[in-house]
Amino acid sequence: MKKEILFLAALATCLSSFGQTFEKTAQGGKFQTAQPTLNGEVIFYSPSIVRIVKYPSAEMPEKKSYPVIKTPEKVEISYKQNGNTVCMTSGKMTVTLDVVTGKVTYTDQKGETLLKEKVEGTNFIPRKDVNRDAFTVSQAFSLEPEEAIYGLGQRQSGAMNHRNQQIHLSNGNTNICIPYFTSEKGYGVYWDNPGISDFSDTPYATSFSSQVGLCSDYYFLYKDGTQDGVIACIRDLTGKATMFPLWTMGYWQCRERYKSPDELCGVLDKYRKLQIPLDGIVQDWQYWGCDSNWNAMKFVNPRYINKMDDKEALRYLPNGEDKNARYPKPRFKSPEEMVEYVHKNNAHLMISVWASFGPWTDQFKELDKMGALLKFETWPPKSGAHPYDPFNKDARDLYWRYLSHLHKMNIDAWWTDSTEPDHLNPKESDFDLMTADGSFRSVHNAFPLNHNRGIYEHQRAVSDDKRVFQMTRSGYLGQQHYGALSWSGDVVSSWDVLRQQIPAGLNYTLCGIPFWNTDLGGFFGWEYNNDCTNVAYQELHVRWFQWGCFMPLMRNHCSSPMMNEIDLFGKEGDWAYDAQKRIIELRYRLLPYIYSLDGAVVQEDGTMMRPLVMDFANDRKAILLDDEYMFGKNILVCPVTEPLYTKKIEGNKGVTTVPDVAKASAPVKVYLPKGSQWIDFWTNETVAGGQEIQRECPVDILPLYIKAGSILPLGPKVQYATEKKWDNLDICVYPGANGEFVLYEDEFDNYNYEKGMFSTIKFSWDDASRTLTISDRNGEFPKMLKRRNFRITLMQPGKQSAETVMVKADKKVAYSGKNLVVKL
Structure with a gap:
């Protein structure tokens, strides 16, 4: 301890002799640069979260942060001087400060550079903010040339990767502006200025600038190099997600x-x-x-x-x-x-x-x-x-x-x-x-x-x-x-807009906010004469509707005078009616899986709609895709985003391009990420990853692939979410790799889960031995099912799909909360 004090005293003396200073603090350090003269602080909020504040005034300005609720925790920091630089190392990263220029560089535990500020990248231009003195404030960074970045809220650009973009950050209908970006490297940067701002990325710099502010203030987040890790940092900094009731994950009718x-x-x-x-x-x-x-x-x-x-x-x-x-x-x-x-x-x-x-x-x-x-x-x-x-x-x-x-x-x-x-x-x-x-x-x-x-x-x-x-x-x-x-706001009903909503929602969830949806079918139907009987609109609506099954909220909506109740699309036997009813029933079949995803969001900082960069960061093709994602860690979703069986003609009228839409089948391009085998949800056939395929796609299905090793808990046929107890769930195992899944349950609608009143049951699949282990139940809550049956099926070609309740399960086991091992 005495050596550290002597070292820091010598460091402060050495650095101050050149017109710049550095002073160790309990959470990092305070500094003053020489050219230009700026004051600043490095503040560790945790080993994975560090705040950098720079200001031209003598003292740090008083400033309110609306999203940040975390206060700095005690962090063990080691310090090292190298010339005019000071390295501050936590258990997760090293922050290197050049005290002459104020430039900050971030490296991981292996010494690999994650991000660095530009030299003289912090700028203040004096201005008035109504009657107070303020600045236009900006901060610039240097990124790797091919580095992909995401986030920035919900944009309507259709882009997944935000490189080479200029984005005005001012909230408006259909555009949600969050001054945060995250990298494929697994770090995130939150620019803590809630005012009207701009984001810019060019070959020379990546920057935030705000029209008014008193300081440059941002947070750098890095945990383990994964997007799950950086999202956990966001939730640590801004607050855990809250559980929604089970009923909200059913189907919503709205117009x-x-x-x-x-x-x-x-x-x-x-x-x-x-x-x-x-x-x-x-x-x-x-x-x-x-x-x-x-x-x-x-x-x-x-x-x-x-x-x-x-x-x-x-x-x-x-x-x-x-x-x-x-x-x-x-x-x-x-x-x-x-x-x-x-x-x-x-x-x-x-x-x-x-x-x-x-x-x-x-x-x-x-x-x-x-x-x-x-x-x-x-x-x-x-x-x-x-x-x-x-x-x-x-x-x-x-x-x-x-x-x-x-x-x-x-x-x-x-x-x-x-x-x-x-x-x-x-x-x-x-x-x-x-x-x-x-x-x-x-x-x-x-x-x-x-x-x-x-x-x-x-x-x-x-x-x-x-x-x-x-x-x-x-x-x-x-x-x-x-x-x-x-x-996603009041979007227009069109195929282009449908496709744009996919990266819009995925980038939004990468900002750490797991709950998002869009008006199924779009809001403004004027491109189809606001007519739900227009067959060209019906195909668009069905495809948007199918995608909605794999969002956190499945909600039908439209603007007057369009009407969108399912019976207005036809009757049983009509393809537009049948396809919508079929996908709603699948949504309810998936409720135990979906509610468990919600539980993981709250208990494990999980994400429901997962951009491919979250699970396949090493697959360059996958992380740049803007039209596929994982729903949870198990289901690959590829929404259909172009018409296959209808078209618009003069006057926005619709016609079919095939003799019978219900019987037609055209191919849709799907990329299966490498590093896994994939099982077609509808046929149980296994396909190798790392390739692009053509999947035949009738109007009543969309491409869905289950990652090998997945275990899906699936529920009974119901008319509303709580109609039947989950006492006879199907457990569908998709072979080809080891895997696990945690079934989450609670009272479905109150906050007792915050007091620990919930249960989890872990299912583990060993592919080599064809063994499913159902672990001891953890936790309890009032009216919990203490005894139940699980109907277990190994999903293979020739068997029915998991879309409906399994007619004949491979094994049926009685479970009372104690460990079970089932051989399949």
Whole structure:
């Protein structure tokens, strides 16, 4: 210890003699450079997370980080001087600081360079941020020429790899902007500035720049060289993901919009009658009435409260609806009856709530008095509505006070729409509007995080009996910690846009946020005349729908006047109807697998939609693909992204290009990553990896391949997620390699899992001995299945696929929580 103190004292003396200084701190070090003169700090938050802050002021500026909730832990750091450089080594990486220039270089435990800053790569240009002195701040890095990088939120560029791109980081509908990128090398960089920013990658530099800031502030994350490792670092820094209820992983029916309780409940009735599984149904906007009453968070629309003959109530009728229209006597007299009916029919209700308010609402009036409205034009146009200020704690409290009315009605989930927020006809001066935390320009991209966090924390304070579920149109780093799932916004129904959503979602999940989805079929159907009977649209919709089976949330949606309920596509025996019903039933078959993925997300920092760089980092072809991914670590998904059996003609009309779509079969190109054998899900045939194949693809299936060694737990045929207990699960083993899978279970909807009330059962397959070991059950929870059967099948050619309950399993075993060994 004395030697280390003497060394550091000598180091400080040596370095300070040249006009620069370095001082050891408990978490790293403070430094001052000579040319240019900058102050800075290296702060280890853990062995795998280090923060670098640089600033031209004498002291570190006060600064709020919205996503970062971790405080620095005690880290063992060793120091070494080499000329003007200081090396700080934790258990995971070495950070080398050039004290003359301030340049920082990162290396792994083997001494291999991971990332380095550019010389003189930190820049400050003085400017005003409204009335305060600030800077335009930038930080530049040097990457390897062929190094692939990902992340940056959800983009609509169609690119998986973000090299050679210029990206403006300002949240908007369909684009979620997160100033974070991650490398194929397994490191990540989070630029901790929530304001309007830019990302740039050229052959000369990779950089972030922000319009306003007081310091350069970023986090470097590196654990073990894998994407799973760097995502674990993100969750450590910004908060663990939360569990969603089991029912949310079933099928959702949604469109813009159901205009009365009778209409919404009638759709639920139709699905139940047709025996099409369903768990979620959605009430979109305007249940509150007209645009001036936007987002009142209560049912004021006279059609919902049975007041179409009340002149005072009719003033709230949504814009464009006929006050003189007459409707049949309503079946449901109140929204409370609607909610109760949905629940009695074993479904759940999500309702639209926005981050803005119309001028007739009580919220608007109170927020206006508080000075907590951002007075720029938002949706709906020319309505006088304005977003509120989610950076204002009192405004967040007010938001929940009004939302709690719907919570007390037992609404199950929140559709937090327009959380960018919508910004119509933007003016430069709009970004100078002040929030509670500074100019809108300086905090813009953290708007959705603060908004959803406010709802989550308030609901958690009321009760832990029901898990918070928010589907939100925007996002920011750390959103996984607040019960929120993003969707890709109001996208157009087209084949090009369908394909773009795949890398958009995959890059978003690489930002550490595991929950994402897209409007199945697209939102705007104008390229198909908003006609769901258009056969060209039907093929697009079916393919988008099939992809939805392998997202964290499977939700049908569209914009009026398009309609999208399955029965509108035909009837049993019609290909567009049959294909959708078939894939919904497969979704429910997969629920034990999917819910276990959700459990791994929470307990092991896992990821559900896994870009191929996560599992095949050494396969160069795989990591650059933008149209395939792993759903969990076992299922390779290749969505079909081009028409095979229909086409559009003049007037956006659709025609078939084959005599019978239901009987047609055309090939689809699929790449099977190297390093594994792959089993065709539909045929059980084994195919070698490391090759591109052509897979025949009728309209009712998409290419699915199971990684050799996989073990899939699959459930019974049901009409809703909790209809039947999981006491007779099929366990389907795909041979060709060793493998394991952990079945996760809990009470399906509360927060008792945070207290350790859940169970796991590990299944291990030894391929050489053809032996499946079912380990002792770990953990317990109320009403846990203590005895159950497992129906085990070795999936081989000639046997039925795992799509439906196995007619004849190879072995059936009774399991009571104790270790079992099964020979197949």
